[in-house]
Amino acid sequence: MKNKKNIYTKLFISTFYLSAFTFGGGYVIIPLMKKKFVDDLQWIEDDEMLNLTAIAQSSPGAVAVNAAILLGYRVAGILGALVTILGTVLPPFITLSVISIFYTAFRDNIVVNAVLKGMQAGVAAVIADVVLNLGSNVLKQKDIVSMIIMVGAFIATFFFKINVMYIVLVCGCMGAAKILIQMKKFQKGGDSQ
Amino acid sequence: MILLKLFWSFFQIGMFSIGGGMAAIPLIQNQVVNLHHWLTLTEFTDLITIAEMTPGPIAINSATFVGIRIAGIPGAIISTVGCIFPSCIIVSLLAWIYFKFKELTLVQGVLSGLRPTIVALIASAGLSIFTLTVWGEDGFSTNPQTINLVSVLLFTMAIFILRKWKPNPIYVMLGSGIVGGAIYLMI
Numbered sequence: 001m002k003n004k005k006n007i008y009t010k011l012f013i014s015t016f017y018l019s020a021f022t023f024g025g026g027y028v029i030i031p032l033m034k035k036k037f038v039d040d041l042q043w044i045e046d047d048e049m050l051n052l053t054a055i056a057q058s059s060p061g062a063v064a065v066n067a068a069i070l071l072g073y074r075v076a077g078i079l080g081a082l083v084t085i086l087g088t089v090l091p092p093f094i095t096l097s098v099i100s101i102f103y104t105a106f107r108d109n110i111v112v113n114a115v116l117k118g119m120q121a122g123v124a125a126v127i128a129d130v131v132l133n134l135g136s137n138v139l140k141q142k143d144i145v146s147m148i149i150m151v152g153a154f155i156a157t158f159f160f161k162i163n164v165m166y167i168v169l170v171c172g173c174m175g176a177a178k179i180l181i182q183m184k185k186f187q188k189g190g191d192s193q
Numbered sequence: 194m195i196l197l198k199l200f201w202s203f204f205q206i207g208m209f210s211i212g213g214g215m216a217a218i219p220l221i222q223n224q225v226v227n228l229h230h231w232l233t234l235t236e237f238t239d240l241i242t243i244a245e246m247t248p249g250p251i252a253i254n255s256a257t258f259v260g261i262r263i264a265g266i267p268g269a270i271i272s273t274v275g276c277i278f279p280s281c282i283i284v285s286l287l288a289w290i291y292f293k294f295k296e297l298t299l300v301q302g303v304l305s306g307l308r309p310t311i312v313a314l315i316a317s318a319g320l321s322i323f324t325l326t327v328w329g330e331d332g333f334s335t336n337p338q339t340i341n342l343v344s345v346l347l348f349t350m351a352i353f354i355l356r357k358w359k360p361n362p363i364y365v366m367l368g369s370g371i372v373g374g375a376i377y378l379m380i
Contacts (some may be wrong), residue, residue: 061280062250092249118373125351127319175306
């Protein structure tokens with residue numbers, strides 16, 4: 001019982017802390033979540049983290065909230081999901097409540113602006129670091145289809161600004177097709193796989 | 194009545210913003226500025242600026258901001274709940290399906306296609322932020338004078354520290370904010 005309570009407390013503190021530092025949209029929280037839940041706490045694995053991110057990304061709503069729901073659910077069921085939702089929503093809720101009272105002063109403050117501008121470079125570096133780690137994992141598998149998907153999805157989203165939903169749909173189908181073709185080969189070729 | 198309106202507006206925003214972040218902005222504008230006149234366009238632009246400067250998803254930030262201005266703290270709570278309500282239902286359902294069927298070969302196939310996609314999407318988001326921090330709002334340019342050298346220096350230092358010592362990324366972000374902020378204020 002005490003153990004369970006511990007998990008909820010840890011889930012709440014972790015998501016609260018991550019959400020409080022997620023500047024610049026949903027993609028920033030994914031690297032932070034990976035660091036916390038995959039590397040530090042080792043509650044889930046690298047691949048699972050990417051699977052959950054894929055689901056979070058293709059569902060409606062904020063990516064950070066969706067990812068928190070999935071993580072909470074994975075670690076401690078529905079109650080875990082409720083705890084992580086609360087942890088993720090509270091920091092922006094508190095910050096914005098305070099700021100909405102004196103928002104023009106905040107917006108025009110030069111110190112705030114300078115620090116945030118400096119932080120941008122750090123955020124870019126954190127994302128670059130995670131991309132290098134995850135990207136080299138994909139390359140290491142030496143799977144041609146995965147590499148094509150990775151490069152193709154990047155070009156589609158970065159250069160052509162194609163809606164993420166379509167990219168996710170097409171790439172999911174490509175993955176399914178790959179498996180089906182492999183299975184056909186396997187059936188035909190017997191144990192030669 | 195106003196609480197119900199807030200709930201329903203942000204419920205729609207939460208329901209139809211797929212892909213997160215920037216995708217939500219036009220929806221929020223439509224509900225908050227055009228339909229209900231809760232904010233003027235200038236206030237809305239301020240809100241987006243503030244939302245970008247503070248932690249958390251834009252939709253949640255907007256819900257809190259609009260809710261509190263229209264109906265105080267209860268308004269903020271109702272709007273935020275409305276905003277995350279669709280996610281809770283749909284994602285919980287998907288989570289249940291995922292954990293029940295993830296061992297199926299076909300589901301494995303779909304996921305094997307999605308993993309490299311997500312890496313690509315994160316890379317694309319990262320490159321956008323990199324471009325913004327190095328070249329500013331106007332985007333990439335071949336003119337070397339438009340490069341923000343402070344940002345390049347901060348980025349290089351941060352990535353070096355991250356690769357070499359693997360510290361908690363939050364400290365790297367904060368450190369970069371403090372060092373960068375100090376430099377920007379001095380020059």
